[in-house]
Amino acid sequence: MNLPWHSSAHKKINKMIDHNRLPHALLITGVQKIGKFDFAQSLIQKLLCKESSCGKCSVCLSLTKDEPNANLEHGVLIRRSHYPNLIYCRAELNDSGSMSKDIRVDQVRAFCESLGKTAESLQIGIIFYADQMNINAANGLLKTLEEPRKNTLIILLAHHVRSLPQTVLSRCQTIHINHTYEQESADWLSKNIDKDSRDDFDTLQLLESSHGIPYKALEDLKGxxxxxxxxxxxxxxxxxxxxxxxxxxxxxxxxxxxxxxxxxxxxxxxxxxxxxxxxxxxxxxxxxxxxxxxxxxxxxxxxxxxxxxxxxxxxxxxxxxxxxxxxxxxxxxxxxxxxxxxxxxx
Ligand SMILES: [Zn+2]
Known part of the structure; x- marks a missing residue:
């Protein structure tokens, strides 16, 4: 599903794909809840589905079953995806049962190791959120970012670009997802607002009050x-x-x-x-x-x-x-x- 406020980001990535210039490492940035994960998922679908994101083939169907945000006890999700060559790395639950703020170097090492294995088909590794990597973890990623194996794409998602070290930034191509105040996004909001909630408001204004973040607008409306x-x-x-x-x-x-x-x-x-x-x-x-x-x-x-x-x-x-x-x-x-x-x- 392509979200209307992602259209310029999609244009940019399509251009890269069409010209065969997709980088080894892609950094997707944007504020919290702007839909970076959705964007990454639709990119993966675009790359793997042979029928241009048909939504019906076995690849598309298995990708929609991926829920990397679930199973929180594991920091690196290897072969847990429905596509065997998709590897996720993210912060994990710490001993006290709360979400760790950092992605540690041992997690990044495990991630890189899995990506280092030879694979016939495209391998994709996703780190979310890259700005949670501590400095050792970020350094641990550099070599893989620099010399990735053939047929490998690394996708980093990040809320705050400024929290990423320059060494990581300089090795990635960045796609930024902007805030949105467009009518298309307001229309998307109207369609996605819970039918039972109040409807006597202006969706453009709602979008404005949520700083141009449609998912946040939906959440704000619940409270x-x-x-x-x-x-x-x-x-x-x-x-x-x-x-x-x-x-x-x-x-x-x-x-x-x-x-x-x-x-x-x-x-x-x-x-x-x-x-x-x-x-x-x-x-x-x-x-x-x-x-x-x-x-x-x-x-x-x-x-x-x-x-x-x-x-x-x-x-x-x-x-x-x-x-x-x-x-x-x-x-x-x-x-x-x-x-x-x-x-x-x-
Ligand atoms: Zn498909």
Whole structure:
């Protein structure tokens, strides 16, 4: 099944296949839940099925039975796939029964060893997620990445490219799966939303609130996140219109980062409205944007990006959000854009 937001990634890979330039090592990147695994599965199907992913032949049928995410007690799944030359490597359960955060060097060694065996037909090794490999494990993979056996494809899936060492990156060709805000993805969402859930919402907006990750949108909808998000958005807009609303923000407590992301989305949307010079669907946002200088929107966008990137540090997020909200509450009548000290210093 090709997901609509994977189409440009598919185009890229098809081009490689058509020109016989499929690399030995392929790195598939994209945020969590963007469907990297689905993409890898459909690529494997494309490579193995003789009838271009027919979905009916024995290869296609056996591939759909593969559930490498099950059987969690094994870190390297050798010959466990329904296609005998498919080898998976991933983090395993540790002794305390929880999922290990690392992929260790002995796992990678076992993985490489299995791939080193001669095989008549195409061998495919998948590591998920490659950014979980510790440094020894990553080093252990280098030789195999450099000199793979003939007829072998290694696929690495990774959420965060920056967590991968340069030595690994430079040996792979990368295919990135982007966030999606397209109508086709919204249509896919409409088709995949549970029929029993509420249907009085706009799927494009739902996609936006889930940061362009359709699978996350489906998940958000199961909880009350989407409705909570709408409440945050409404309050944020009220604050920009009547600044005294800044004293009624208890619904933000404990959700500082997600509220910052919600505001980030509003500002991004606002900047789009300014640049395209036409009104958006959100009347309140139009009102705020109309009265605000685009420079201030860009300034605030920068500050919010910095604030979000600081969420991993020990910074006091509540204080940071309060500071951002003070600027936001005055955004349409600022004389000069103020500096947020604890953001600028970092
Ligand atoms: Zn087939």
């Amino acid at each position: 009350d996140f989407f409705f909570q998000y709408q409440n945050w958005q409404n309050l944020l807009l009220e604050i920009a219109i009547s600044p005294t609303k800044i004293y009624d923000t208890e619904i933000f407590d404990g959700n500082e980062i997600r509220v910052l992301k919600c505001l980030q989305q509003l500002i991004n949307e606002g900047i789009k409205i300014k640049i395209l010079n036409h009104e958006g669907a959100n009347l309140e946002l139009n009102k705020v944007v109309e009265r605000t200088s685009s420079n201030y929107l860009f300034n605030l966008q920068d500050d919010i990006n910095s604030a979000i990137s600081m969420s991993q540090t020990t910074v006091n997020m509540k204080l940071l959000l309060d500071n951002v909200l003070i600027i936001w509450s005055h955004i349409s009548h600022l004389k000069k854009y103020p500096a947020i000290t604890n953001i600028q210093e970092n």
